[in-house]
Amino acid sequence: MTTTVTTVLNDPRFKAAEAALQQGYTRFVDELITLTEIPAPPFKEQRRAAAYLKMMIDAGLDDAFIDDIGNVCGVLRGGHNAGHVAVAAHLDTVFPEGTDVTVRREGTRLFAPGVGDDTRGLATNLNMIRALIAAGIRPARSILFVGDVGEEGKGDLRGIRHLFEQGPFKGQIEAFVGVDGDQTARIVNQAVGSLRYRVTFRGPGGHSFGAFGVVNPAYAMAAVLTGLSQLHLPTEPKTTATPSVFGGGTSVNATPEAVWFELDLRSVSATELTRIDRAFRALLDQAVAAENARGQTHAGVISVELQNIGNRPAGLCDPASDIVAASLEAARAYGFDAELRASSTDANIPISLGVPAVCMGHGADDNTRAHSLEENIDVAEDKVMRSQSAILATILAVAGIAE
């Protein structure tokens, strides 16, 4: 089904679509600002989803709707009954409720939390929808445009997971292009998998002096941490283990009844991720046993509770696959020094399922300070056009153009 990027670039209908992208530039910037200023904290994407649905319908996808988990979905029908190519940007930002999301403009730069990650992706897709319709392009395979929920942090890719596993498009998506990231030059074909846990150690607690000698859950935690620091973690395939957030205890003069930490395990290899997960679980058992052997247990023993707070599958989309080749060729055609990258994105889900997938950035920015309050992007028209043309060419090469 896939056609070549060269064929797409030489097609007069694509030239018409490029002209339409350019005509839509001002509206693209306006929509980007409007969407950025609608807060979309984790698990609270509803207001932005409602606005995005309206924009998607206005752009020409009359049947657009919001699915059961909150994803905004709209289909540009293809000429063949041959499944869908999904094109997705995520609705959610990392910023909590109450964050000031007013956009500040300095020349061609826009400053606001979330303006780049991934609100520009949302606005990019709207401009591409309008351009395809204006140019009268009918793709060979239907293109499913998605504004998805839950890409960031504890959202744990729940939007795209739902799309592939439970929604009305389950089993119908044959290729996936994520539109996310600062730089079109960086094409993600390798999914960094992650397992995230909250690990809670419990014990009897008690007065620090009067009841001293009892087992202390902090000592079991310390043994696990030390074990993690000594794990063999390969640099190739890159594999990491990071204890990150800590808490527990009630008073300086009491042995804690509970202490906890959060752990982030990642690998670009599913095999390595499984290996370090097993090694980590073995450390838990050893540490609990050791502390119960060291301290007094008449008032109670140490136990550990493992709560999974994140699970993103690892995987690789073959660098020699059509979709990767198309994205590299399209990006290079527009002057980007394109290269392949590993990252954790919405593309993790299709990649882990064996569905051809990449994630492409929608800009040409360095140092956007994404995830910080100083997040900013450059929306200079020439840069925007190069990125949007490269992404649109990739999508059409993957979906094909119906004759």
Place this chain on the structure above:
Amino acid sequence: MTTTVTTVLNDPRFKAAEAALQQGYTRFVDELITLTEIPAPPFKEQRRAAAYLKMMIDAGLDDAFIDDIGNVCGVLRGGHNAGHVAVAAHLDTVFPEGTDVTVRREGTRLFAPGVGDDTRGLATNLNMIRALIAAGIRPARSILFVGDVGEEGKGDLRGIRHLFEQGPFKGQIEAFVGVDGDQTARIVNQAVGSLRYRVTFRGPGGHSFGAFGVVNPAYAMAAVLTGLSQLHLPTEPKTTATPSVFGGGTSVNATPEAVWFELDLRSVSATELTRIDRAFRALLDQAVAAENARGQTHAGVISVELQNIGNRPAGLCDPASDIVAASLEAARAYGFDAELRASSTDANIPISLGVPAVCMGHGADDNTRAHSLEENIDVAEDKVMRSQSAILATILAVAGIAE
């Protein structure tokens, strides 16, 4: 200067004082309830102090005043110019602002946060002041009655510390009787010393995957915890080390920039307390060096900050000293199965300074649930009278009765 308990008990003026204690019983209970219902959270004892000052003046100590740190002080002048015997109860409770301190009465039991610890001590001292004055007793040494601030938790004994180190009575207090605790049978002559710290480890932080490999402050913390778990802590003299409260980190997908824990070190031996404090500090240096050797430091190194959040001196008042002998004899004379105990009380300060000191409980209660919202005491008249008589006899044996 000290006289014997037997002499005191046989003195007709003491018999008159005992009768006056009994006459004051109803007023004692009323004042106890009134004081309990005036909140006195840590560092917020002012309202209760103002009320207690008025009560102390009403009881007959016309010159009572509030010192620079907030202690209520009133002197019953002695017959000799030979220094003071301080008799102290603490104004503060452990309960935060907003705690419901309404007293509920069930038979002879009073229920309310702080009713026993140490509000009954405050009311006991008022009843003793009135009894001494009513009986026309002039002590040999002046008796300084004190309602002191900051006995609990992070108050860190600041009231009594001020009294001995900076206030107008500095250098004049020759003996100390703390009136605190549930049971007159338990006489504290051994001061449990404590050193409390908040220990904060800092590092460069960064993305858990993108910037993986940098030093992690949690690993330095873990090494210190493991070192603490392996310290030799003697059971005699009892010495303890308890890591208690934990925090730090910002996000599951970031190496923490800072993690911290609170540590409670205690001993009944000042020497042992110093020894484990030194051992702990050595662990800090080792752990920081080890983590800086293990991880990457191009973005920054691990450092540690030690904040002292508590310092209570240890010490022992000789069991053979006059004051300990008098308190044991007086308690036994009123039917208490008296024994010596180690605890952390206002008496820590005089004991550490070599000033003879004990702390005596003001009741005959089991399971008062002190420091809990269910705190309760029994104020049955016979029990109250036995405790107050024993304490008053001790005070007069220590201060002497002027001829």
